[in-house]
Amino acid sequence: MKRTRPSAALAAGLLLLASALLSSCGPSQDDFPYPGVVLVTVDTLRADHLGCYGYARATSPRLDALAASAVRFERxxxxxxxxxxxxxxxxxGTTPASHQVRRLEHRLLPEHLTVAERFQEAGFMTGAFVSIPYFRKDAQGFEQGFGKDFDFFSGRDARAAELTDRALxxxxxxxxxxxxxxxxxxxxxxxxxxxxxxxxxPLPAWVDPAMESFHYWPIDEQGNPRDATRMDEYRELKALHKFGTRRLPEADIERGRALYDAEIAYTDHHVGRLLDGLARLGLENxxxxxxxxxxxxxxxxxxWFDHGEFLYDDCLRVPLLARVPGAAPAAVHTQVGLIDVGPTLLDLFSLEALPDAQGKSFAAGLFGHLLSARAYVAESGEPLLWGNNPRFARMIAGWRGAPAALERETQSPALRLRAVCSGSRVKVILDPIAAPGGRIEAYRVDGDPGELENAAGDPLLAEEVDRARKVLEVIVEMERRRIAGGPAEGLEVDPETRRILEECGYVGGR
Ligand SMILES: [Zn+2]
Structure with a gap:
């Protein structure tokens, strides 16, 4: 019997079968340049307390080793x-003005696409292990794109050892x-x-074994106050110490700094275990x-020992290490933003960009190309403890209404501190409630890393400072209009201010 070629119908049927099989199995790692992504975020980790960013204490041997084979972003x-x-x-990949998560308890609404959703749509397995004690899984909206594999440890403050075990x-x-x-x-x-x-x-060398913990008031191992009946007194004490009205004893300051660094070292150890696990599983690429x-x-x-209320670099600047196969170890000095990380990860896998993202991919910078500098806007968090915050109270006393009304007003996003971190020489902070008309601080990015000398009055910086001030004032006015329910558009804005607003993602035209 003569052999015949398969009929066209049979061939089409085979193709259909093959594509059905493929779609049921999803894509394979061979379909992408890398097997996957491990995104590690460490809460409350300032860049300059890591060895690879110049810190003297040995807080981060494993991250330093990672940095040696990665691209390290300086700013x-x-x-x-x-x-x-x-x-x-x-x-x-969007700013708070876009996603409108403006307070710790706010929910990320489903209409905001996440990078996890993009990976999930592309057939990736997605998983998240997130230790944030106040998180309520479905109430926060961060589970989008992770499905059932979003583990928030039932709102417990889970330690790095447990997270690492679960992730591995x-x-x-x-x-x-x-x-x-x-x-x-x-x-x-x-x-x-x-x-x-x-x-x-081993216990880090700078930690005295007698140091058990640091907090503003005595706590037990679960973080509960040792004497719950004294909470009112404790809260007041915290406000006094946190804003420097009453200086903490030197021994407490030393203990706080030593244990903060010890927590970094402990986390570093477990990030190291995670990286070891990746290698053991053959996923080092x-x-x-x-x-x-x-x-x-x-x-x-x-x-003291907190974050959120101010916009200085100790709280605003974070580390970023990216290990990407094919990208040579390097340091990138061009400023990038946290909002750029998601767009970059999608770009590395040639996945569709997030449509509303103001963040931009810095993938080119990973492969040795010079990135163009751009500006970023930052805003402070809600002024927690406002009623107990003597510094705020001092600043605004006597020039606006009653305390209750003031407290309500200071919760408004329009009245928060804002900064323009320009990609060039200067960072400018506008405090809209420190004085009528607002108060401006300006710091040289390169020459004054501690942000100790307010250069707002320096004639050599006058043009840049004035430009940033205009940008911030327009943003405050846009917030006021948004809160009042009016149109944000229609503001008189000169072309250069508009250009910077566009660069920061505050108005369209990206
Ligand atoms: Zn945090």
């Missing part, structure tokens, strides 16, 4: 130095397919504890990005 700014707002920006188990199960894994460690967030030493993690939601003020500008 990375967050949009808001508070957890929920900043992570919403990381996940969506997930990788063991799903790491054979394209994957997007997000891990949010929280150990460096206050209260700070002395980490438990082990055979492979996965893209690894390590960054943070914000930093921590350890007494700079008389702001």
């Amino acid at each position: 990375v700014v967050v949009p808001t130095p508070r957890t929920t707002q900043s992570l919403a920006s990381l996940l969506t 188990a997930w990788l063991d199960e799903h790491g054979g397919k394209p994957f997007f894994l997000w891990i949010h460690y929280r150990d460096p967030h206050a209260p700070y504890y002395r980490p438990e030493p082990s055979a492979d993690f 996965a893209v690894v990005a390590v960054t943070a939601d914000h930093g921590e003020s350890l007494g700079e500008h008389d702001f």
